[in-house]
Amino acid sequence: IDCADPDCASATVCQAPPAQGVMKHDLVIPMNYELGMHCTGFDFSYCCVLPPYNSILAQVVKTEKSAPHVSGVGRPSMLGADPADHTVVLDPETGAKYRLLYWHEDQRSRAEAMANVAAADGSCPGCSPTTVNNDPNGHVLNTQSEGSKLLYWSAYYDVANGTSPADSTNPADVIASGDNFANQIFSHLYIYADAEGTIPGHTTADSQQLNFGIDIPIPVDAGPAGHPVSSKFNSNGSLATPAYLTYTGKTGTVVYTDSPVTPFDDFAGSRTDVVQIDNVPIVLTNPGIWEALGLPLTPFADGVNLTDPTFSESALRPYARMTAEVVDLNNNPVLDSTGNPQVSFGTAPIDIPNCERCHSNARANDRPDLGGAHAVNTAIGMQDIPTLVASEYDYWRNTMGLSDWYARIKASAISILGNHDYKHGTGFLNNYDPTSTVQTSYLSRLGRQAVICHNCHADNVIAVLESKKLHEINPADRGSRWTTLYGNVDDLNNPFANYLVPALTEAMHGQHLAHSPMTDGQGRSGACQGCHPAHRSDGSMANYPITTDGLNAFGPEGGNPTGDNRDAAGGCFVGRDVHSNSARYGEIPAGDIHLNAVGQWLQTNVANGAGSDKGIWCTNCHTQLQRDLYKADHLTSAINPAPATTVRDAASLTDLATQLNAAGIAPAAATGATTWTSTLIAEMLDPGSHRAHDFTTLPWLAGRTTGNIAAVSVSATLANPANPDIDGEYNVSIIGLDPNVVPATDLFGNPAPADTMLVPQDAATDGRDYWLSVGAPKCADCHTSPFVEGLGGVPTAYAVQLGLATAADEKETDTGAFPINQPAKYSNNRYTKGHQGITCQGCHESIHGLYPVTPPGYVAARAIDETSWEQAAMLNNDSTHGPVKCASCHETNTNGTVKGTDRIRYNGVSITANLPTAVAWAHTYTAGSSKLDSTCLRCHSDKRSEVDCAELSTHMSRGRIELRHAQAVDAELGLGCGF
Structure with a gap:
C-alpha cells in the first residue's frame, strides 16, 4: 500500500512501508x-x-x-x-x-x-x-x-529392435553408436513438435512421432530433455x-505415450493391432x-x-x-x-x-521352505543358482578386483535373473557362461544385452502402459522351463498364450511380500525399508534395518522378538519424514494437527500405540482403503467439499463404514467381506500378523478391482471418424473425463455414442492404478480441509490439442495431469499447488521427506537427511526446520502473521491475531481463490459493488495488484474487461 497515494488515503489499513532486512x-x-x-x-x-x-x-x-x-x-x-x-x-x-x-x-x-x-x-x-x-x-x-559412478550409456543395448549382438567390446564405441541402455529406457515416450504437448493437425501417425533415445538421442550425463x-x-x-x-x-513439460484398452482386446495376434489410445499425455512437470x-x-x-x-x-x-x-x-x-x-x-x-542383502546369499537362493537350490540353464548347461551366484562374486571380487559390496551387487543380479528363469520360465541366463573371463561391451558375462523389466512388465512410473502377453515374448527370452510351464504359447488356442504379464510394481511387491514379509516384533511387515533404500547422511551402517544375510533386524527372524521397524536408524521415510519423526514437536506446534477420523485412529492406535510417539509406518498409508476413499470422491471443491461428494468427513470409523456402504463402494473381494465395518477398516489401516486378518498384500493383489479412468467409445476417434487410423490402429474416443459418470454428451457437447462406457484403470493401462493419483496415498486420507491436495484435471496444453481450449486458457498455475490425476478427485501431492500457486512441496518438501525431518542428535549424531534439515532453516527467516513460514516471503507482526491482514477472516477469526488460523487460511488462498475476499481486503473494506475495469486498470498501473489479480476479479464479477 502506498499511503502517499491519494486514492489510498482512506484505506482502512494504511501503514508505512515496512523496515527492510527482516526477511x-x-x-x-x-x-x-x-x-x-x-x-x-x-x-x-x-x-x-x-x-x-x-x-x-x-x-x-x-x-x-x-x-x-x-x-x-x-x-x-x-x-x-x-x-x-x-x-x-x-x-x-x-x-x-x-x-x-x-x-x-x-x-x-x-x-x-x-x-x-x-x-x-x-x-x-x-x-x-x-x-x-x-x-x-x-x-x-x-x-x-557416467564411467566412474554409473554404467548406463556404456551398457550396450540395441535401441532399434533389441535383438542384434553388440558390434564392439569398447564401451566408448557403444556410447558413440547410441545403442545403449540410456537411449532405450525412455524410447516409448515421444513428442511431435516440442515438449509442450503440441500435436500438429491432431495426428496419431507414428511417422510423425519423435521418440526419445531414437529420434532424440539422450546426451551422456543428461536427462531426456538435455539438461546435464x-x-x-x-x-x-x-x-x-x-x-x-x-x-x-x-x-x-508434456510428452506422450500409447495405452492399450483391454476391454476391446479381442483381436488375435500381436497387440499392435488392437484398440488403443495414441497420444496419452504424460505431464512430467507442471x-x-x-x-x-x-x-x-x-x-x-x-x-x-x-x-x-x-x-x-x-x-x-x-x-x-x-x-x-x-x-x-x-x-x-x-x-x-x-x-x-x-x-x-x-x-x-x-x-x-538393498537387493544384495538377500540375493547375494542363501536367503534368496537356497531356502528350504522354497524348495532349496534350483537349477537353470546357462551356456554350459544346467547349473544351480547358488553356484552361479558364488561364481559371479568370485569373478568380480578376485579376478577383476572389485570391492566386496560391488561384487555382491553383481552376483545378486545373477540371482535375480536366475530365480526369474526358474519361476517364470524365461531364459535370461541362456548365454551366461560362469567360467568365462572375457567381457564384451555388455560389461557383464550374460552373453546378451541387459534385461529391461519394462520390456514385458507395464510400469506407470515411467509411463510404460502396456505389458506383453506370453505369446509376444521374444523366443530368445524363453528358457528351458518355458514349455514345461506354459506349453506352446505360439498356439493362440493355448490359454496361456494370452496371459498378460503383471504390472512390475504388482509383481515385485506381491512376490517379495509372499516369500519374505520380514515381519517385525509388532506384526508389521519390514520388507518396505528392508528392500527400499535406507541409507543416511552420515554414511553409517549402524542400526541398519536389514542384516547382511537378509533378515529384519527388528523382527524375530533377526533375533529381536519385540522389535519395531520404526526404531531403525533412519531411511528414505523411517526416522526422516515428519510422520515418522518423533521429535517433530520441537519444530511445529503440538496442538491441532487437523486429523479426520482415519488420522485420529492412526494417531491413537499406531503413532502412540506403543506408549510413546513413534509415528506411522509405510503400510498405514499404502493401503487398499486409500483407493476406496478415492473411488467414493466426486468432488466439486477440494478445499470445501460438500458432504454429498465425499466420505472423508466421517466422524468415526463406524461412520466411515456406514458412508462407504451407502456410496456403493464394495470391499475388495480378497477381504472376504461384503460390507464395511469399523473392524475391517482398522485391519486395513494397520495391516499385519497382529490382526485377525492380515491385509498387507491387499494393495498388490492381481484380483482386486480398480477405479475408473474415463468414459470411452470405440466407435470413432477424435482425429478421424473412421477406424482404423493411418497406422492401422483402432483408437478410442474419450467421451467423458469424470470417472464417476457415463455422460450424455461427449467432450464437444455432441450426443455420446451408444457404446460409451466407463473404463477401469486396469483396462486403460496394464500398469493398473499404481503410481497414479488413485493409487497414491493422500494428505486428505488423514487430514481435514484445507490441509489437502487440490483437484486433478486435464492438462490445458492437452485440452488445446483436443480443441477443448485455446492457448489463452493456459496458465502457469495449472495442475491438471490427466490421466495421472483426474477431475473430481484429489490429485497427487506432487502435482498440487497451494498458496498463490506455490507447490505444496515448495513449503513442505516432498512426500517421504516432509519438514521437519528428524534432527541431528536424535537418532544419530547427524541428521538422517541433513540436506532437508538445513534447507528448511535456509528458507525460514527464523532458521527453524519445519514447513516454510509466512515470514519467508512477507513482512510479519509479532504473531508471525502477515501485516495488513486484519480485515481478512477465516471461520470468523482474524488471521492477523492467530498464526494457526493464518496458516489454515493460507492453504485456502490458492491461485483460484476469490481475490475479493482476500487480496482486496488488505487495503480496504469490501467494495466489490464499486469495482469496474477502470479501477482495476488503475490498481495495476500503480502496482497495487498484479495482472493475475485483475484477471481473477474480472472473471469473478463478470466485468468483461478482457485483461
Whole structure:
C-alpha cells in the first residue's frame, strides 16, 4: 500500500512501508524433486527396475524484502521467464533479467571429505585434492555420473529392435553408436513438435512421432530433455560449463505415450493391432516451474570410483544438494540487497535398494521352505543358482578386483535373473557362461544385452502402459522351463498364450511380500525399508534395518522378538519424514494437527500405540482403503467439499463404514467381506500378523478391482471418424473425463455414442492404478480441509490439442495431469499447488521427506537427511526446520502473521491475531481463490459493488495488484474487461 497515494488515503489499513532486512532473502527459491526418494541402481549391465532420474523443480518468489517495488511496499510475486528465452528469469516490475545456474553438491563439506580420504569407513575412496573439487560454497561436487559412478550409456543395448549382438567390446564405441541402455529406457515416450504437448493437425501417425533415445538421442550425463547433471567447476572452484534451469511456462513439460484398452482386446495376434489410445499425455512437470528434467544423478560424490577395491556401501550419500545461484546474463553473481550472492539449495534424493542383502546369499537362493537350490540353464548347461551366484562374486571380487559390496551387487543380479528363469520360465541366463573371463561391451558375462523389466512388465512410473502377453515374448527370452510351464504359447488356442504379464510394481511387491514379509516384533511387515533404500547422511551402517544375510533386524527372524521397524536408524521415510519423526514437536506446534477420523485412529492406535510417539509406518498409508476413499470422491471443491461428494468427513470409523456402504463402494473381494465395518477398516489401516486378518498384500493383489479412468467409445476417434487410423490402429474416443459418470454428451457437447462406457484403470493401462493419483496415498486420507491436495484435471496444453481450449486458457498455475490425476478427485501431492500457486512441496518438501525431518542428535549424531534439515532453516527467516513460514516471503507482526491482514477472516477469526488460523487460511488462498475476499481486503473494506475495469486498470498501473489479480476479479464479477 502506498499511503502517499491519494486514492489510498482512506484505506482502512494504511501503514508505512515496512523496515527492510527482516526477511532473509530478496528471492526465495524453494527446490525439490517430485518424490521424496528415487530408488535406482548404478550398474545397468545386467538388468533394470528403475533408471536414474532426478529432476530439479524450483520456483522463484520475489519477497516483500526485495526492492524496488512500484507500490513502495509490494507484495510477493512469482517470477516467470522472458518469453524470448525460457532460461532467463524476468522481473516484470524492474525489467531485470537473471538466470538460475545450477549444480549438485555432496552433503559433506570439502574439508570433511578430505579428512575422510583415508578413513576406515572408506567414505571417499580414491579422493584426492585434485578429484574432490569444491564449489563456491566449499562443498564436494557431484558433477558427473557416467564411467566412474554409473554404467548406463556404456551398457550396450540395441535401441532399434533389441535383438542384434553388440558390434564392439569398447564401451566408448557403444556410447558413440547410441545403442545403449540410456537411449532405450525412455524410447516409448515421444513428442511431435516440442515438449509442450503440441500435436500438429491432431495426428496419431507414428511417422510423425519423435521418440526419445531414437529420434532424440539422450546426451551422456543428461536427462531426456538435455539438461546435464550439473554445471562444471574446476578444481579451484571456478566455473567451466554453465547449466541453467529452464521454465515450463504455461504448458508444462508434456510428452506422450500409447495405452492399450483391454476391454476391446479381442483381436488375435500381436497387440499392435488392437484398440488403443495414441497420444496419452504424460505431464512430467507442471506449468510455472523452473526445471532440470530427469537427471541421471548418483548418490556418489566426485572422486568415488566404482572399480576401487575399497569402494563400500558407506560411500553412499543419498541426500545430495541441488543448488541454484542467481546470475546475470554474463554469468556473474547477482547480489541481494545486503550484498551477498543469492544461492539456494534443495534435496536431490537418490539411493540404491538393498537387493544384495538377500540375493547375494542363501536367503534368496537356497531356502528350504522354497524348495532349496534350483537349477537353470546357462551356456554350459544346467547349473544351480547358488553356484552361479558364488561364481559371479568370485569373478568380480578376485579376478577383476572389485570391492566386496560391488561384487555382491553383481552376483545378486545373477540371482535375480536366475530365480526369474526358474519361476517364470524365461531364459535370461541362456548365454551366461560362469567360467568365462572375457567381457564384451555388455560389461557383464550374460552373453546378451541387459534385461529391461519394462520390456514385458507395464510400469506407470515411467509411463510404460502396456505389458506383453506370453505369446509376444521374444523366443530368445524363453528358457528351458518355458514349455514345461506354459506349453506352446505360439498356439493362440493355448490359454496361456494370452496371459498378460503383471504390472512390475504388482509383481515385485506381491512376490517379495509372499516369500519374505520380514515381519517385525509388532506384526508389521519390514520388507518396505528392508528392500527400499535406507541409507543416511552420515554414511553409517549402524542400526541398519536389514542384516547382511537378509533378515529384519527388528523382527524375530533377526533375533529381536519385540522389535519395531520404526526404531531403525533412519531411511528414505523411517526416522526422516515428519510422520515418522518423533521429535517433530520441537519444530511445529503440538496442538491441532487437523486429523479426520482415519488420522485420529492412526494417531491413537499406531503413532502412540506403543506408549510413546513413534509415528506411522509405510503400510498405514499404502493401503487398499486409500483407493476406496478415492473411488467414493466426486468432488466439486477440494478445499470445501460438500458432504454429498465425499466420505472423508466421517466422524468415526463406524461412520466411515456406514458412508462407504451407502456410496456403493464394495470391499475388495480378497477381504472376504461384503460390507464395511469399523473392524475391517482398522485391519486395513494397520495391516499385519497382529490382526485377525492380515491385509498387507491387499494393495498388490492381481484380483482386486480398480477405479475408473474415463468414459470411452470405440466407435470413432477424435482425429478421424473412421477406424482404423493411418497406422492401422483402432483408437478410442474419450467421451467423458469424470470417472464417476457415463455422460450424455461427449467432450464437444455432441450426443455420446451408444457404446460409451466407463473404463477401469486396469483396462486403460496394464500398469493398473499404481503410481497414479488413485493409487497414491493422500494428505486428505488423514487430514481435514484445507490441509489437502487440490483437484486433478486435464492438462490445458492437452485440452488445446483436443480443441477443448485455446492457448489463452493456459496458465502457469495449472495442475491438471490427466490421466495421472483426474477431475473430481484429489490429485497427487506432487502435482498440487497451494498458496498463490506455490507447490505444496515448495513449503513442505516432498512426500517421504516432509519438514521437519528428524534432527541431528536424535537418532544419530547427524541428521538422517541433513540436506532437508538445513534447507528448511535456509528458507525460514527464523532458521527453524519445519514447513516454510509466512515470514519467508512477507513482512510479519509479532504473531508471525502477515501485516495488513486484519480485515481478512477465516471461520470468523482474524488471521492477523492467530498464526494457526493464518496458516489454515493460507492453504485456502490458492491461485483460484476469490481475490475479493482476500487480496482486496488488505487495503480496504469490501467494495466489490464499486469495482469496474477502470479501477482495476488503475490498481495495476500503480502496482497495487498484479495482472493475475485483475484477471481473477474480472472473471469473478463478470466485468468483461478482457485483461
